[in-house]
Amino acid sequence: MKTSNRVYYLSALVLQGVAFVLEILPVGAVMVFATSPTERSIKVYSYFNILHVGYANFSPLLTGILTILSILLGVGALFKFKKADELKKAIFICSIISLLFSIAPLFLFGTIGMTAASYAVFGAIFLSICLQAVANRQA
Numbered sequence: 843m844k845t846s847n848r849v850y851y852l853s854a855l856v857l858q859g860v861a862f863v864l865e866i867l868p869v870g871a872v873m874v875f876a877t878s879p880t881e882r883s884i885k886v887y888s889y890f891n892i893l894h895v896g897y898a899n900f901s902p903l904l905t906g907i908l909t910i911l912s913i914l915l916g917v918g919a920l921f922k923f924k925k926a927d928e929l930k931k932a933i934f935i936c937s938i939i940s941l942l943f944s945i946a947p948l949f950l951f952g953t954i955g956m957t958a959a960s961y962a963v964f965g966a967i968f969l970s971i972c973l974q975a976v977a978n979r980q981a
Contacts, residue, residue: 850977855916857970865889871902901946908940
């Protein structure tokens with residue numbers, strides 16, 4: 843039973859890694875610039891571009907930071923798996939907060955604020971949370 847929990851956590855960690863790779867690519871986070879009252883210019887950037895924070899779109903950067911934190915904590919939990927209950931809870935909470943920040947542009951800006959990569963990041967984090975929940979429940 844412990845081996846299957848490790849497999850679940852390893853799969854969750856791989857999904858977090860997929861989300862991280864998608865966050866690094868310059869096609870994930872959307873910025874909408876109003877060049878005139880009737881025209882809008884849409885540009886896409888990486889989640890880690892500091893331009894978003896300057897224009898008050900903080901959620902992509904926070905999603906990226908929390909994904910990195912979840913990956914680092916996940917690696918630590920895999921090495922000391924039997925004694926990592928608090929670490930597993932921290933990973934789960936960081937992943938949930940990251941999930942909420944990853945979907946925030948949809949609610950803030952509408953469908954124009956998301957790209958296919960943004961939806962893929964949301965899906966990868968969501969599946970990672972599901973695998974973590976299964977592993978935590980079996981423990």
